[in-house]
Amino acid sequence: MxxxxxxxxxxxxxxxxxxxxxxxxxxxxxxxxxxxxxxxxxxxxxxxxxxxxxxxxxxxxxxxxxxxxxxxxxxxxxxxxxxxxxxxxSFYSLFSLSERPASVLHVCTDLACHAQGASEVRQAVADRLGPPGTSWQESPCLGLCERAPACLTLTAGDPPSAAVDAPYSGGQGGEPPVAAAVPQAGQDGLVLLRRVGVVDPLSLDDYRAQGGYQALRRAFQLGPTGVIREVTESGLVGRGGAAFPTGRKWEATARQPDHPHYLVCNADESEPGTFKDRVIMEGDPYALIEAMTVAAYATGCAKGYLYIRGEYPRARHALENAMATARARGLLGADILGQGFSFDIELRRGAGAYICGEETAIFNSIEGQRGEPRSKPPFPVEKGLFGKPTVVNNVETLVNVLPILERGAQAYRDAEPKLFCVSGNIVKPGVYELPFGATLRELLDLAGPTGTVRAVLLGGAAGAFVTDLDIPLTFEGTRQAGATLGSGVVLVLGDDVDLKAILLRIAEFFRDESCGQCVPCRVGTVRQEEALHRLSRRVDHSDLVLLREVGQTMRDASICGLGQTAWNAVESAIDRLGVFK
Structure with missing residues (x-):
């Protein structure tokens, strides 16, 4: 060009x-x-x-x-x-700069789908449509892990359309109700998932009948400082993987004298195996709109951006309806609830780039730049979107604010909920809600493994393999076990899963998704994949040594979390599972 x-x-x-x-x-x-x-x-x-x-x-x-x-x-x-x-x-995988058919089939070949027969689906598609190209393409995780192996057909037009669970993956076309992704739907005691499958996600009246907008009214009673104090005392930390204290982030943004302040909701959950945010947005969209309004009130933001994955058409439509209805009813826009506070949200769609889940890459993407991470400092609370103080939280983090204000910080802390995305060799895959401190075994007892569990991948492609099922599912417990909760991914792998193929897929994923901005990640992800290809054919000690050197270099010298975590799963598979012995 x-x-x-x-x-x-x-x-x-x-x-x-x-x-x-x-x-x-x-x-x-x-x-x-x-x-x-x-x-x-x-x-x-x-x-x-x-x-x-x-x-x-x-x-x-x-x-x-x-x-x-x-x-x-x-x-x-x-x-x-x-x-x-x-x-x-050219940065985004969902865009094409060469002519192609109006309908394009995206076949997920990532971890959860790979464990459930994606290779057979891929072969069936290739037999019918030919090799990957213009009419179909292999895709990283589509966020449809409870339906693995999954396919998504995107059709251009006016308006465009999307079809999930194409016949290639064993479905009949059309989307099942969102409650199908929540095996606990309707059960007593749920906090974050209590409305999913119970209320009509398109109805504001249903949402308010189930306690909706009580938290916002409580926020107006407490004032911005009081809201931040409640969130801080609750101990809420980020649920996207970094686990940074939310109250501290909000307070740092609110203190900044430079205006305007911006709020960004990170709904670009591209970590393979993650789909909890999609379920919340599809099944309880008003909760996210209310939570963003509370966060904006506390941090002094008049404008918010909701950055959602391009592969989530149903969630986008639910959110667009929720925002339009909230504006019409005085719950979004000017003078919300007659309190003199004005705040509005603009929905921005990603276009297929894992790196845009990194908080500063989101800023570049929204601003019309390539979605590459920025060097820090300065941190987003000082100079973020458009160079202004910005608070960034993901969907699960934000919706946790509602029960904090509804119940009080101490009551929330006594039974703090966490969402887990369970997939793989499981009878009942889906999003599960458990209190912090429950063990991995308790979670798997609910989901029901289909056979012997060889290993569990915690945290997605950027996580680690574990074999101890009695690990407490807390940030501290998983850290002591040499793993991470990350974004809540729990991928169960049985004895029949080819772990070498899984590691190769992880390496291919990081190679494809590296933005290429820094040398350690750009070169290291390629070298990691090359070494794993050689090791899959013949185990050589020199390749294992090379893998460790490359992995440590990426961890120490990469600009952002993609390169810093690209070696984690491979390292844990070598050391704990003895994959190449």
């Missing part, structure tokens, strides 16, 4: 897709028709770089791919150099 415009023209459909998002161009300088006035003076709108990702989605959704003419037109409308826009468009 050249640095300059090459006068490629968009089709009428591509132009209509962009104009539907941005409005018609005002002048020829913005891509409109030339008039006499345009020959006398140049006038164009202010650059709107942050709308680049939505504009790319608009064309990709309508046509199925992004042509040079469409990209050129987007660049003129947003005042973005073509080379930079090309760099962004």
């Amino acid at each position: 050249d640095l300059r415009f090459r006068d490629a023209q968009p089709t009428d459909e591509e132009r209509a897709a962009v104009d539907a998002l941005l409005g018609p161009p005002a002048t020829a300088w913005d891509g409109g028709d030339r008039t006499a006035a345009d020959l006398r003076f140049a006038a164009r709108a202010e650059p709107a770089r942050d709308l680049l990702l939505p504009a790319l989605h608009a064309v990709n959704d309508r046509v199925g791919w992004i042509s040079e003419g469409a990209l050129d037109y987007i660049c003129r409308r947003l005042t973005v150099p073509p080379a930079e826009a090309y760099g962004v468009a």
Whole structure:
């Protein structure tokens, strides 16, 4: 792609897709028709770089791919150099810069699906449609692990559509109710999942009848400082994997004198084996909207961004409905509940990039840059989105704020809930809620392994394998066992699972998802995969030594958590499971 415009023209459909998002161009300088006035003076709108990702989605959704003419037109409308826009468009796996059919089948080949026969599904698709290419492609985790092996068909059009559980994976097409992903649905004692499968996720009245918006009213009674104090005393820490104290993060953001402050909800749960946030968004979307409003009130944010995975169409539609209804009922927007507090949310869709789950990569993605992590410091609470103080929390962290305010910090702390994504060789895969301190064995007793458990992968591809089922499922307990709770992934592997193939898939995943910004990760993930390929054919001590050296270098020198954790699962499999002995 050249640095300059090459006068490629968009089709009428591509132009209509962009104009539907941005409005018609005002002048020829913005891509409109030339008039006499345009020959006398140049006038164009202010650059709107942050709308680049939505504009790319608009064309990709309508046509199925992004042509040079469409990209050129987007660049003129947003005042973005073509080379930079090309760099962004080519960064995301859900976008195509070459022509392809309107419908594309995405076949998940990641860990949970691999353990449940994804290779057979892949072969069936290849037999029917040919090798991977334009009509279908292999995909990293789709966040549909309870339905493994899973497929997702995305069809471009006006409007676009999506179909989950295509016949290739044994389903009949169409999505089952969200309660199917929650084996405990409807049981007494649930906290975070108490409404999933019980209320209509599209009904605000149902949500309020089940206690909705009590937490926000309580927040207005306590005031911003009181809310932060309650969250701090509850001991709530981040549920995305880093486990940073939420109250401290909120307080640090609220103290910043620079304004405006921004709130970002990280709903880009791309860790293989993770799907809890998807279930909450599909089954209880108003809870997330209320929780974001509480967080914004406490930290002084007037604008929030909800960054959701591009592979979650049903969750996106549920959230769009919830936001529109909340605005219409005075629960979002100006003067919420007549309290003089104004806050609104903009939903931004990712486009298939694991690295965008990293908090600073999200900022770059929203701003219209490549989704690459930023060096820290400065930290987001000081300079985050658009260079302003920003608080970032994931979905599970935010919805925990509601029971804290409803019950009080101490009552919450006495029975703190945690969500786990259980998949693999399991009778009842799904999202489970247990109090912190329950053991891995207690969780597996609920889910029911299908046979002998050889190992359990905790924390996803960035986690570690364990064999001790009596590990307490707490941050401290898993840390002492040399593992991590991470994002709550519990992938159960039986004796019949090829662990070498699982390790290779993990290595391929990190190689594919590395953004390439830093050398230790960019080169290390490739070298790790190469060594595992050799070891899968013939065990050589020199390759094991090389693996450890590469893994330690990635851990010590990578910019972000992707490279720092890319070696974890491989190391644990070698040391605990003796995979290459």
